[in-house]
Amino acid sequence: MTAAHSAAAPLTETGALLSVRDLRVVFQRRGEPPTVAVDGVSFDVAPGQVVGLVGESGCGKSVTSMAVMRLLPDRGVRVGGSVVMDGVDLLTLSDDEMRRRRGRDLSMVFQDPLTSLNPVIPIGLQVTEVLRRHRGMNKEAARKAAAELLERVGIPDPRRRLDSYPHQLSGGMRQRALIAIALACRPRLLIADEPTTALDVTIQAQILELLKELVRETGAALIMITHDLGVVAGLCETVNVLYGGRIVERAQRHRLFTTPRHPYTHGLLRSIPRLDAPPGEELPAIRGSVVDNLPWADNCAFAPRCPRAVERCVGVSPEEETTGGRLLRCHNPVPASAD
Amino acid sequence: MTATWLDRRRSRIDDLAGGRSLGSEALRRLRREPAAIAGAVIIGLFVVVAAFAPLIAPHDAAQPFPELQENLRPGSIPGPQPGFPLGSDQLGRDFLSRMILASQQTLLVGVLATLIGLAVGVVIGTVAGALGGWVDTVLMRVTDVLLAIPSLLLAISVAALAANPSQTTVIIAVAIVGVPIFARLLRGSMLAQRSSDHVLAATALGVRRPAIVMRHMLPNAIGPVIVQATLTLATAILDAAALSFLGLGDADPGRAEWGLMLAQAQAYLEVRPALAFYPAIAIIVVALGFTLLGESLREALDPKGRR
Amino acid sequence: MMLRFVLRRLVQVIPTLLLLSVLVFAWLRSLPGGPASAFLGDRATPESIANLNRLLGLDQPIWVQYFRFLGRAVTGDFGASTITGEPVMVEIGRALPATIELSVAALLIAVVLGIPLGYVAARHRGRPLDVATVVGTLFGVAVPVFFLGYVLKDVFAVDLGWFPPSGRQSVAVDATDVTGFAVLDGIMTREFDASLDALHHLVLPAVVLATIPLAVIVRITRASVLDVMDSDFVRTANSKGLAPGTVRGRHVLRNALLPVSTTIGLQVGLLLAGAVLTERVFVWGGIGTLLADAITLRDYPRLQAILLLGALIYVLVNLLVDLSYAIIDPRVRLS
Secondary structure: OOHHHHHHOOOOOOOOOEEEEEEEEEEOOOOOOOEEEEEEEEEEEOOOOEEEEEOOOOOOHHHHHHHHHOOOOOOOEEEEEEEEEOOEEHHHOOHHHHHHHEOOOEEEEOOOOOOOOOOOOOHHHHHHHHHHHHHOOOHHHHHHHHHHHHHHOOOOOHHHHOOOOHHHOOHHHHHHHHHHHHHOOOOOEEEEEOOOOOOOHHHHHHHHHHHHHHHHHHOOEEEEEEOOHHHHHHHOOEEEEEEOOEEEEEEEHHHHHHOOOOHHHHHHHHOOOOOOOOOOOOOOOOOOOHHHOOOOOOEOOOHHHOOOOOHHHEOOOOOOEEEOOEEEOOOOOOOOOOO | OOOOHHHHHHHHHHHHHOOOOOOHHHHHHHHOOHHHHHHHHHHHHHHHHHHOHHHHOOOOOOOEOHHHHOOOEOOEOOOOEOOEOOOEOOOOEEHHHHHHHHHHHHHHHHHHHHHHHHHHHHHHHHHHHHHOHHHHHHHHHHHHHHHHOOHHHHHHHHHOOOOOOOHHHHHHHHHHHHHHHHHHHHHHHHHHHHOOHHHHHHHHOOOOHHHHHHHHHHHHOHHHHHHHHHHHHHHHHHHHHHHHHOOOOOOOOOOOOHHHHHHHHHHHOOOOOHHHHHHHHHHHHHHHHHHHHHHHHHHHHOOOOOO | OHHHHHHHHHHHHHHHHHHHHHHHHHHHHOOOOHHHHHHHHHHOOHHHHHHHHHHOOOOOOHHHHHHHHHHHHHOOOOOEOOOOOOEHHHHHHHHHHHHHHHHHHHHHHHHHHHHHHHHHHHHOOOOHHHHHHHHHHHHHHHOOHHHHHHHHHHHHHHHOOOOOOOOOOOOOOOOOOOOOOHHHHHHHOOOHHHHHHHHHHHHHHHHHHHHHHHHHHHHHHHHHHHHHHOOHHHHHHHHOOOOHHHHHHHHHHHHHHHHHHHHHHHHHHHHHHHHHHHHHHOOOOOHHHHHHHHHHOOOHHHHHHHHHHHHHHHHHHHHHHHHHHHHHOHHHHHO
8 A cells, every 4th residue: 555545544454345545536527617526535345344425415425336336427527546346446447347247246226216227127137137147047047036036135925026017116115126136146345325315214224124134144345325324323334424525534333423523524413303402402503505615625625614614724625634543634623522 | 107199299398398497597508509509690690681681682583684584495594694693583583682582581481470370379378277177178189189180281281271372371371380389388387387486476475367377477488488489480481381382382473482482493493403402402501590599499498408 | 907008098089089070170161162162173153052062961050060071081981082073082092002102111211220320329429420410310300301302303313313203113014003002012913023113113202201200210219318328227237237238228228219119100290291292202193192183273072081081190100109109118008
């Protein structure tokens, strides 16, 4: 590892399954100034580990996952840095080599289960096509395996469901089917991008529980992308908080929730309604929105919205600092004893 | 999801009705669009030529010239010569002057046909959309049937009603093709707005319904209507030319209109193909101009706004 | 399930057809001089008009007249052509195969060229090939059909002599008439030279008639493919690491062609209108020629029949498209 990377020292020292280093994604549309969606993001995922990427919409968490999967369009997008899995930088692979890995070594579950399934072909085919592609199964074997998969993700009457079309399933069942597809080839890394956002609250818990079980059972690592800290609390071991395309804080789940240091994390946690709060107490919210962001180059992007902003926050870009397993990017963090 | 073909034909119109208004954002996008610029330039030139046609034309377009007429005989129409850059037409008149003057009539036919179709369509659509209920059902059933007749067939049957075809009958026949389209468009826009916040707010404030329709709902439908009208201008000019070609155009030999000139030139194709060629090119360019501008406008107003 | 869907669709067409008949009836009543003089044409005298009025029941109440008209229309009785004196339906029956042959050939050209072109343009979105295709489609719609017909005829038939300038068959080829479909007849009677000759005649008019539908199909295919390529399920398909061919065929094309299939139905309207113009240029002798003559000579019985028939074909073809849509789109079939 080079000196430039030392600031992003991995939490897991050795044997990372996935190492993302200095990932940078720039969108360039004709006639418009380029937008930096992901700005030097680095993190590691150990085998079997559950890692969270948390932030509000536009913070770059989904773009990060798309960049890791290499699903961003070729044109109008520049991707820099490295995404190393099994000692190979995925960003340097040819399209064909990447296609052989997707769905087999790493796979993804998306937000909207209705639009993420092909509406005009049966569920069964959408499961078997992965098995046949990556595991070379014949039709019958793949169908049998698909039925088992559907059963495993909790879809009742799986044999019949193989011939159903997506619109005939409920939202929760569709998301289960998508999970079955993603886990069909037992990938070692699963990326779940807001997998519960489009679902009813009661279904959300079931899907999270299912994901948790399956990850434990198959030994796959999971990158959980969400804006919902509740999801993080129940699932993730390590949590990365993203703001404006950069990681602003990273810590073990427990430490992040008990002693958030970055004012943004602090604000996010405080804006969750609590049952033990006295009635009538005002719910603290983070002021403003992403549109107020400053460029990271000479500032802290969060400064305009930050209650703890000091003079240096505008004019000097805060660097990542790692102390005691916690990464922080802030000039004036919340004192460790606060809250 | 059980859309029928007619539903889908309707929905293409309704989609437009749900688009955003012609705001500064849309105009800003248009200014960067080469297709929109090209269309606007073509239409601008066309309108300027039409407006100043009598001043631009080098000669009197209605007047046969002896020096052209004396060379006019069966099987030979004089070509370009000093003073007459495009030569003579079949009656010994200056072809260039007639081409220039014809821009006026072509613009007139296109604009009038579109405006009449628009006016009738807007009234039907507004009434249907604003009143709803059985009025809406009946009016929309009728427009659906008009949509179910292929447009040129509809125009032909209307034009054929006249014992003697004239420019007026051509304009009316072409206008009728536009009526059901504009009616659906307006109705869709009205329906979309009936439940919109600003209309609900006006209703809650006790503003009377006609006032709401006129002041709040109609102005918001203007964007999609402009798009459809621009596209209709292109098809109106082409449909008028087709009617002339089928012998349903104006019979007056003095009238100069591109579609008519193109139709009349059929008889002289062997003798002087230029007589057909120039009006045809003029029609193609103008139709292209309106289509380019109309399609760019549609894209600028498209709520999806990706292409 | 499927049967109920078909029946429901059929029932839905009935009000449209009824309303259409009312419109045509109203149209017939508003003809210059009334239906009687329209039917009689130049032969009309005040006595003959009064006579025919009684014969046609025009002295009856209007609703009685309508139902009589409807009864005749349903049985295909549209009277005799004022040009030839023959029953209109006989004339139409004779001319229909020519028009169908021409329209089918044009539609084939439009579909076979249009879908791949639209797909390729979408794959090259924003690049020169795409821009050229889009500009081409805009031109295709802006060129008056009959002008294009004359230009192609002049270049490829008159100047180059590659194709015959007009007609459906060469006189020299002694073809046997079985069905009226010249190409098919040649195959059925094993007079293959007649088939080839008919195809040779078919090329130019079919190309001309195909231009507008081709332009429309290219544009719809392109827009539809772009739409689908941006969709979530194609992203899912890519995230599964499927082979590019599988993504394209099973996921992109299969969805993108759904809206295209409806468009093909809508093209039939354009084909009917275009056929009128094309047939005139190439002296084709089909429905378009009948219609053009009927317009020139104000043959209203013939006009009325062709108008109704045109709308009927349009409605029925689109009904067929709807039904086939149900077969390819499970959401329609199963809902």
